[in-house]
Amino acid sequence: MLTHDAYQRVIHAYRCDDRRRGERMMRELIDDLTGPGRYKGCRELASLGRVLKRRMRDILALFRHPHSSNGPTEAINGRLETLRGNTMGFANTTSYIQRCLIHSSQLKDILTH
Known part of the structure; x- marks a missing residue:
């Protein structure tokens, strides 16, 4: 259930029509995954949070630069x-x-x- 919630939050952030709001949603998810909270009980999500935190600048850049692609x-x-x-x-x-x-x-x- 926790992983599904995190997944849905990522999907909603990327599908959000308002890029600023999408960026804020993604930032909040990353903060939730890395801060003290309900995701600490799941090692996989804690690991995901660390990776997202480490790559946060790159991840959030997508919201500032539409139509970006690697x-x-x-x-x-x-x-x-x-x-x-x-x-x-x-x-x-x-x-x-x-x-x-x-x-x-x-x-x-x-x-x-």
């Missing part, structure tokens, strides 16, 4: 993780670079050098 960053990170997986086991720098070029569709660069 999508492009996540897309690049996904490509890097895939590339890292594809290049595992290459101790030779030349082989590593070639595998990176192949993965990034730059095979022609290998053939022209």
